[in-house]
Amino acid sequence: MARYTGPVCRLCRREGEKLFLKGSRCLTPKCSVERRGYPPGQHGRENQFRRGRASDYLLQLREKQKARRVYGVMERQFNRYFERASRQKGLTGYNLLATLERRLDNVVYRMGLADSRPQARQLVQHGHIMLNNRKTNIPSALVAPGDVVSVRPQSNRLTYFKDLRQNLDDRRVPRWLTLETTNLSGRVLHVPAREDIDISLNEQLIVEYYSR
Known part of the structure; x- marks a missing residue:
């Protein structure tokens, strides 16, 4: 990869x-x-x-x-x-x-389970994350509305995730996602709208780049 x-x-x-x-x-x-x-x-x-x-x-x-x-x-x-x-x-x-935005590593980051997207990617690759109750190690997997993203029960005992629960309440989860801090799981409610994507990107310039 x-x-x-x-x-x-x-x-x-x-x-x-x-x-x-x-x-x-x-x-x-x-x-x-x-x-x-x-x-x-x-x-x-x-x-x-x-x-x-x-x-x-x-x-x-x-x-x-x-x-x-x-x-x-x-x-x-x-x-x-x-x-x-x-x-x-x-x-x-x-x-x-x-x-x-619907990449699994980005969703893990948006839910607050990681401090950065590279860290979220590593969590997925190391098998700590489940998608719809199935273990996956593919950061590029695309989630869909209704999908459930959660931490593996075996990984919940790790110090990282124990400490994470104490700080999750201070993090803001986008409105297209939900998060349950007790079991470190969340659900995809819908596809993110443009106003939900808080990155300073001008996507029209990208379209113009590929339209040359």
Whole structure:
């Protein structure tokens, strides 16, 4: 299974904003965007002052790359998501974001069972999460309305999940999901609407990128 294994803080600095790839660390002064708010690389600091007006292609490319990095999706898989979204009824950009939001690792993150999407992906890969009472280790599995996502009973005894219960009440779960803190399980109520997706993405630029 292909995945990015390099330093994730470089990805945030390249996009010029926080992508929250390290969870709570991104909210502290240790965040690399706070400490070094310029692109990575040998000439990142000096090039930030030399750039002129960004071309339309560059804006479209950067938006596509940002979406990929936020959800932890590789290029080929992202292309498949876009092709699938373009075949569905409605707005292609919204269809794409709704599909990405319905990934199992993203749902685990949205429910508050992980501090970041990479951590949620790891929880799924290590077999701690069940989908409809069946163990799954596929982070890209797409949930549907009515599906139940829960922590395996064997994993509930782990220190991580014991400590998690004490802090879950402070987390806000999107309205398209529910969460029961007692047994660490939740249900998918409906497909997320555009206003439920609180990521600073302009999906129209992604559509324009693939429409060239």
